[in-house]
Amino acid sequence: xxxxxxxxxxxxxxxxxxxxxxxxxxxxxxxxxxxxxxxxxxxxxxxxxxxxxxxxxxxxxxxxxxxxxxxxxxxxxxxxxxxxxxxxxxx
Numbered sequence: 001x002x003x004x005x006x007x008x009x010x011x012x013x014x015x016x017x018x019x020x021x022x023x024x025x026x027x028x029x030x031x032x033x034x035x036x037x038x039x040x041x042x043x044x045x046x047x048x049x050x051x052x053x054x055x056x057x058x059x060x061x062x063x064x065x066x067x068x069x070x071x072x073x074x075x076x077x078x079x080x081x082x083x084x085x086x087x088x089x090x091x
Contacts, residue, residue: 011040025049028088032076034067041067044080046088055091057084 004010021027027047034041042063049057059080063073084090 021047025051025088028080028083030076030080030083032063032072040064042073042076044073044076046080046084049088049090055089057090059084 018027018029022029026049027045028049029046030044031040032042032044033039042061044059044061046057046059059077061073061077061080067073
């Protein structure tokens, strides 16, 4: 993946877009960072939110290669799933 995708400018634009999606109730995005909050270690996204009887969504995630196998993505996924059930009340 090109390094420009992870530049400060790229993340700034992406966060603006993701905030708009959140306010429109169409998606929720989480960003996992290292302990010193200096590096993005992974992301977890809830998209295609369907309301009504179905109450469902899709979940996607990615983790930085340097953090694979450390359980950090599992922590982020568990947090995301808890949020989906408790805060936005999906099934």
